[in-house]
Amino acid sequence: MSQKDEKKQFKVMLGLFASLLIGLVVFVTVMFIYKAGEMNVYSIMSVAIALLILIFALYVVIKRKKEIDKGIPQHDERSKKIMNLAASRAFYISLYWFLAIMWFDILFEKMQLETNSVVGLGIAGMAIIWVICQFWYNKFGDKHL
Amino acid sequence: MKNNIKQYRAKFNLTQEDLASKVGVRRETIVFLEQGKYNPSLELAYKIAKALKSNIDELFIFN
Numbered sequence: 262m263s264q265k266d267e268k269k270q271f272k273v274m275l276g277l278f279a280s281l282l283i284g285l286v287v288f289v290t291v292m293f294i295y296k297a298g299e300m301n302v303y304s305i306m307s308v309a310i311a312l313l314i315l316i317f318a319l320y321v322v323i324k325r326k327k328e329i330d331k332g333i334p335q336h337d338e339r340s341k342k343i344m345n346l347a348a349s350r351a352f353y354i355s356l357y358w359f360l361a362i363m364w365f366d367i368l369f370e371k372m373q374l375e376t377n378s379v380v381g382l383g384i385a386g387m388a389i390i391w392v393i394c395q396f397w398y399n400k401f402g403d404k405h406l
Numbered sequence: 407m408k409n410n411i412k413q414y415r416a417k418f419n420l421t422q423e424d425l426a427s428k429v430g431v432r433r434e435t436i437v438f439l440e441q442g443k444y445n446p447s448l449e450l451a452y453k454i455a456k457a458l459k460s461n462i463d464e465l466f467i468f469n
Contacts, residue, residue, distance in 0.1 A: 337431035338447055339438065399434070402443035 267335055271325060278322055282315055342406050347394035354394070355387040362386070408467040412440045414458040429453040 289308055325335060336344075362382055366374050374382075398406065415425055422436045429450065438444035439454075446454065455462045 332427065334430060334432060337435055338450060339435040339444055340432065402438055402441075406438075406444050 267329055270335075271329055274325075275322060278315075278318055281318075285311055285315060339406065343395065343398045346403060346405060347391060347398055351387065351391035351394045354390050355383075358386045358390060359383050407445050408442050409439065410465055410467070411436070411454060411458070414460055414465065415440075418458060420458075425454070425457060428457040 285308075292304075328335065362379055366379065415422070422440070423433050426433045426436045430453070431450065435444065439446060451462050451466060455465050458465065
C-alpha cells in the first residue's frame with residue numbers, strides 16, 4: 262500500500278473513530294439525563310468498557326499518525342502473516358472457549374446464564390484470545406511465520 | 407533460517423531502520439529476520455539482497 266493510500270485509510274479510520282466517540286458521549290449523556298434511575302452496575306460497566314476500548318483506540322490512532330508522518334508502513338508482509346495466523350489460531354482456540362462456556366453453564370446450573378450473557382462472553386472471549394494471539398506472535402514469532 | 411543480514415548491514419553502516427525503509431517494511435521485521443525468527447518471502451529476500459548489494463545465496467543460509 263502506498264503512503265498516499267495509507268494516509269487516506271488513516272483519515273477514514275479517524276473519521277470512524279471520531280463518530281464512535283461522539284456517538285458514545287451523546288448516548289451516555291442521554292442515558293444519564295433520562296434513565297438515571299434505571300441504570301445499574303452492568304449498564305455503567307458496559308459503558309466503561311466501551312470507553313476503555315475507545316481510549317485504547319485513541320492511543321493506537323495517535324501512534325499510527327506518528328508512524329505515517331515518519332513514512333513507516335503500517336503493514337508489511339510479516340504483520341499481515343501475523344494477523345492471518347492470529348486470526349486462524351484465535352478461531353481454533355475460541356471453539357474450545359465456547360465449549361468451556363457451555364460446560365460452565367451445565368456445571369453451574371444455579372447461575373442460569375442468560376442468552377445475552379453467553380453470547381457476550383463468547384464474543385468478548387474471542388476478541389481477547391485474538392488480541393493475545395496477536396501479541397504473542399508479534400513478540401515471540403512462530404515457526405509458521 | 408540463518409542469515410548474514412546483520413554483518414552486511416554493518417558493512418554498509420546501515421541501521422535496522424535504514425534497511426527497513428529501503429526495503430519498505432517495519433523495523434520489527436528486520437529485527438526478527440536478523441534473529442532468524444522470520445522467513446522472508448522471495449520478494450523481500452530479493453529486495454534485501456539488492457539493498458545490501460549482495461545476492462540471496464550470500465545472505466541467506468539454507469539448511
